[in-house]
Amino acid sequence: MDKHRAQEIMSxxxxxxxxxxxxxxxxxEVPLNGDKAKVFPLDEMHNEQEVDLNGLFEEGPH
Known part of the structure; x- marks a missing residue:
C-alpha cells in the first residue's frame, strides 16, 4: 500500500x-517520513506494531 492511500484510509x-x-x-499512524505504519491487530488492540507499508492491503472493493 502506498503512503498516500494509507493516510486516506486513516482519514x-x-x-x-x-x-x-x-x-x-x-x-x-502513518508517519510522513519513512515507509512504516503503526497498526494493531483488531483482535489484539493492545499489541501495537510498526510494520512495512508494502505488507498492508486494502480488503474488499476499492
Missing amino acids: SPTMINVSYHGIPVYLQ
Whole structure:
C-alpha cells in the first residue's frame, strides 16, 4: 500500500478494512517520513506494531 492511500484510509469517515499479511489490522499512524505504519491487530488492540507499508492491503472493493 502506498503512503498516500494509507493516510486516506486513516482519514476516512467510514471503516475501510485493511490487513497485514492476512491479519485484519487498524491503521493507527502513518508517519510522513519513512515507509512504516503503526497498526494493531483488531483482535489484539493492545499489541501495537510498526510494520512495512508494502505488507498492508486494502480488503474488499476499492
